Amino acid sequence: MRIIFALAAAIAIAAPAMAQTAATPPKEGAIIRDAAKARLGKIDRVYPDGSVQLIYRSKFVTIPADKVIVAEDGVMTSLSRQEVSKLN
DSSP states (O other): OHHHHHHHHHHHHHHHHHHHTOOOOOOTTOEEEOTTOOEEEEEEEEOTTSOEEEEETTEEEEEOGGGEEEETTEEEESSOHHHHHTOO
16 A cells, blocks of 8 residues: 555656656747658648648648657658658
């Protein structure tokens, strides 16, 4: 029983610290690059869940939030150009 209370207290203390270190979302108008660091285009829209929309090869594509990486040197995706072209 004591272990459960100790675990709950540790989680309660760590939760605010985790919330403060949340990644910053990408910004509209930022350039997004693919996994090979080739330019895909400008971000047209950022959704609340962190996914981004851009125009790629004359169509709108939405890259899921879990595939978007915001780093100091810019916004990237872990997807290749071929994978991005298959998105809707």
